[in-house]
Amino acid sequence: MTRQLQAVSDFQKATQHYIAGLPLDQGAWLTDHRWSAAMRFSDLGFPDKREEAWRYTSIEGLLEQGFITSDSDSEVVGAEFEQHFLHGPTAGRVVFVDGTFQPALSDTHIPGVRVSNLRTAMETSDLEILKSVGTLSGPGTHGFSALNMATMRDGALIRVGGGSRLDAPIDLISISTSSASGRTMRPRHLIVLERGAEAMLVERYLSLHEGAYFNNLVCEVLLEEGASLIHQRVQQESESAYHLADLHIELQADASYRGVNLAMGGAWSRTMISNCFAAPGASCELHGLYLAGEGQLVDFHLDVDHAVPGCDSRENFRGILHGNGRAVFDGRILVQEQAQKSSAHLSNANLMLSRRAEVDTKPQLEILADDVLCSHGTTVGQIDPQALFYLRSRGLSEERARRLLCLGFASEILEEFRSAGLREHLAGLIQKKIGSEP
Amino acid sequence: MLRIKALRASVDGKEILKGIDLEVRAGEVHAVMGPNGSGKSTLAHVLAGRDGYQVTGGGVDLMGQDLLDLETEERAHQGLFLAMQYPVELPGVNNLTFLRESLNAVRRARGEAEMDAVGFMKLVRQKANDVKLDQKLLKRSVNAGFSGGEKKRNEILQMAVLEPRLAILDETDSGLDIDALRTVADGVNMMRSPDRAMIVVTHYQRLLDYIEPDHLHVLADGRIVRSGGKELAVELEERGYGWLLEEHAA
Ligand SMILES: Nc1ncnc2c1ncn2[C@@H]1O[C@H](COP(=O)(O)OP(=O)(O)OP(=O)(O)O)[C@@H](O)[C@H]1O
Ligand SMILES: [Mg+2]
Numbered sequence: 016m017t018r019q020l021q022a023v024s025d026f027q028k029a030t031q032h033y034i035a036g037l038p039l040d041q042g043a044w045l046t047d048h049r050w051s052a053a054m055r056f057s058d059l060g061f062p063d064k065r066e067e068a069w070r071y072t073s074i075e076g077l078l079e080q081g082f083i084t085s086d087s088d089s090e091v092v093g094a095e096f097e098q099h100f101l102h103g104p105t106a107g108r109v110v111f112v113d114g115t116f117q118p119a120l121s122d123t124h125i126p127g128v129r130v131s132n133l134r135t136a137m138e139t140s141d142l143e144i145l146k147s148v149g150t151l152s153g154p155g156t157h158g159f160s161a162l163n164m165a166t167m168r169d170g171a172l173i174r175v176g177g178g179s180r181l182d183a184p185i186d187l188i189s190i191s192t193s194s195a196s197g198r199t200m201r202p203r204h205l206i207v208l209e210r211g212a213e214a215m216l217v218e219r220y221l222s223l224h225e226g227a228y229f230n231n232l233v234c235e236v237l238l239e240e241g242a243s244l245i246h247q248r249v250q251q252e253s254e255s256a257y258h259l260a261d262l263h264i265e266l267q268a269d270a271s272y273r274g275v276n277l278a279m280g281g282a283w284s285r286t287m288i289s290n291c292f293a294a295p296g297a298s299c300e301l302h303g304l305y306l307a308g309e310g311q312l313v314d315f316h317l318d319v320d321h322a323v324p325g326c327d328s329r330e331n332f333r334g335i336l337h338g339n340g341r342a343v344f345d346g347r348i349l350v351q352e353q354a355q356k357s358s359a360h361l362s363n364a365n366l367m368l369s370r371r372a373e374v375d376t377k378p379q380l381e382i383l384a385d386d387v388l389c390s391h392g393t394t395v396g397q398i399d400p401q402a403l404f405y406l407r408s409r410g411l412s413e414e415r416a417r418r419l420l421c422l423g424f425a426s427e428i429l430e431e432f433r434s435a436g437l438r439e440h441l442a443g444l445i446q447k448k449i450g451s452e453p
Numbered sequence: 454m455l456r457i458k459a460l461r462a463s464v465d466g467k468e469i470l471k472g473i474d475l476e477v478r479a480g481e482v483h484a485v486m487g488p489n490g491s492g493k494s495t496l497a498h499v500l501a502g503r504d505g506y507q508v509t510g511g512g513v514d515l516m517g518q519d520l521l522d523l524e525t526e527e528r529a530h531q532g533l534f535l536a537m538q539y540p541v542e543l544p545g546v547n548n549l550t551f552l553r554e555s556l557n558a559v560r561r562a563r564g565e566a567e568m569d570a571v572g573f574m575k576l577v578r579q580k581a582n583d584v585k586l587d588q589k590l591l592k593r594s595v596n597a598g599f600s601g602g603e604k605k606r607n608e609i610l611q612m613a614v615l616e617p618r619l620a621i622l623d624e625t626d627s628g629l630d631i632d633a634l635r636t637v638a639d640g641v642n643m644m645r646s647p648d649r650a651m652i653v654v655t656h657y658q659r660l661l662d663y664i665e666p667d668h669l670h671v672l673a674d675g676r677i678v679r680s681g682g683k684e685l686a687v688e689l690e691e692r693g694y695g696w697l698l699e700e701h702a703a
Contacts, residue, residue: 399541401541402541402543404501404504405537405543406543406551406555407502407524407525407526407529408503408525408526408529408537409615410526410529410530410555410558410562410615411526411554412526413524413526415554415558419546419551419554420543420546422545423543423544423594424545425545426545426546427544427545
């Protein structure tokens with residue numbers, strides 16, 4: 016057996032063992048869900064390179080790491096976390112440290128919104144809340160998401176009541192401390208906006224250390240009729256970390272989802288977004304910016320399903336690659352036969368700052384309806400030497416000019432981060448990251 | 454201030470500048486005219502240090518410094534400014550941010566303190582007003598989607614803010630309406646000062662009526678074939694370049 020196969024098999028065995036050791040006395044809901052997911056994991060195993068969706072993204076490195084240790088709660092000291100909370104007005108805050116909810120650091124009293132956490136809901140068998148968990152993801156569409164459900168432990172459960180309008184974002188923040196090293200976190204969040212609700216959510220993953228860990232998360236977002244969510248996601252894990260995010264969105268009639276994703280951390284990160292239009296009149300915008308430098312892989316998979324007529328989707332992703340950074344972008348849009356009057360526009364642009372960087376970009380539009388408006392485009396380019404000359408002729412150093420042009424390239428996506436404070440903070444991080452490498 | 458001596462330059466092995474001699478003293482305004490493709494923009498680019506040109510002979514001295522030895526940004530720090538014939542669009546790069554970074558880079562190089570946000574805004578508002586540039590354009594991306602005339606005004610604004618010692622304006626008057634032409638000319642005249650020099654490349658005598666250069670040079674096939682006063686422009690307007698080329702060949 017090769018080393019890689021050995022790693023897969025070891026990880027799989029250890030995982031099965033871990034699942035078998037989980038308590039079974041936590042009520043029927045949990046037992047049912049855990050077991051169907053465990054069965055699913057047994058069936059699926061880990062994805063491998065022969066599957067089209069995993070062709071460019073090897074998981075061998077991840078499995079070799081192991082990442083199986085017993086669960087423990089990290090010791091939490093407030094001050095070191097507070098500086099990372101969102102500045103400026105917020106509607107509330109939900110904090111996780113190493114995968115565990117932190118009531119003392121959180122502020123969950125938001126008028127019109129019910130905030131709870133998965134662990135408490137499971138411990139109290141709170142079916143009223145639990146009943147929606149897993150409705151979009153099912154027991155798992157690939158081995159990792161099955162694993163997430165089979166071993167789920169905690170996560171945010173946010174339900175915005177019908178007609179509620181939040182005028183400031185909810186800060187959902189997951190922080191990794193050095194106690195997370197060598198461990199797998201598997202948060203599972205559920206965001207529900209009831210009829211006509213409007214909210215903004217900032218969902219971030221960041222790290223206080225440079226160690227390796229695995230964040231295997233699932234987030235389900237359900238927007239009922241006429242609801243509208245602005246979802247701002249930031250992946251800023253340790254540069255040794257592995258991050259796998261599985262985001263499921265379902266939109267009822269006339270709902271509107273506007274999401275922006277920034278991925279810049281992690282040695283290996285993959286975000287899979289699937290959007291399902293459940294009724295006509297809904298719109299889904301997915302924006303994203305990814306940065307990969309020396310030793311990093313960043314991967315985005317979009318799966319947008321126009322199953323009903325009269326919905327709009329727009330996917331706009333940009334990437335900046337330097338060093339030997341690698342990116343994968345796989346944008347799939349399916350417009351089904353009955354989905355007339357759909358519009359779908361996909362674009363992906365990549366800026367390569369180094370000859371050693373690599374990107375695999377694959378837009379896939381599958382259009383089975385005839386009365387639709389669809390387009391797609393991909394570009395891979397370098398910094399324009401004329402633009403560089405223009406800036407330098409005005410006195411800017413070459414390095415400064417490059418950074419400014421990179422930020423300019425990123426700005427269209429950064430604009431989607433609505434809070435000015437967060438946007439500027441992120442722009443600063445991006446500049447630092449680009450400046451730190453050749 | 455500027456002394457160009459027997460300057461030769463080529464692109465991809467093709468010689469474009471075939472021995473240029475030009476001396477510009479502080480306080481002077483020189484006009485450069487000449488047929489399309491004669492090498493006017495090439496001369497401007499070589500002076501500004503753009504990549505892609507090989508200097509194959511001669512030299513350039515700017516205020517005692519060997520200009521060709523300097524990086525593009527160092528030339529800007531020394532007080533060189535080139536208003537480009539085709540200003541580049543920079544989508545996503547905010548015009549104000551760009552101006553402020555430029556100004557501060559140049560000020561740092563001159564040993565002056567960086568300008569604070571308030572002082573900078575005041576300065577830019579004033580200058581934008583002087584060159585009649587719509588304030589709204591300041592908030593947009595540099596030149597992106599600007600009309601031809603707006604781009605040229607934006608170049609003049611940059612010149613006004615950066616206050617260079619030597620400004621080269623490459624066809625800043627091309628494509629401008631009559632009022633805009635007047636504004637650009639006013640911008641140039643406003644900048645005229647005993648310790649500043651300017652080289653104005655143009656195809657039109659009209660601009661020179663407003664600007665009144667001290668000297669006029671005709672560049673043809675990579676050489677200066679005639680130098681004279683501003684009255685030369687009138688003759689060129691009437692007779693074209695043909696006779697000059699013939700005289701030069703003879
Ligand atoms: N990068 C380049 N590659 C190839 N040829 C070039 C390049 N740059 C300039 N040239 C050639 O050099 C010659 C001079 O060009 P230049 O742009 O300097 O002319 P110009 O006098 O500014 O003309 P115009 O009045 O049309 O602006 C032209 O024949 C042009 O095609
Ligand atoms: Mg020219």
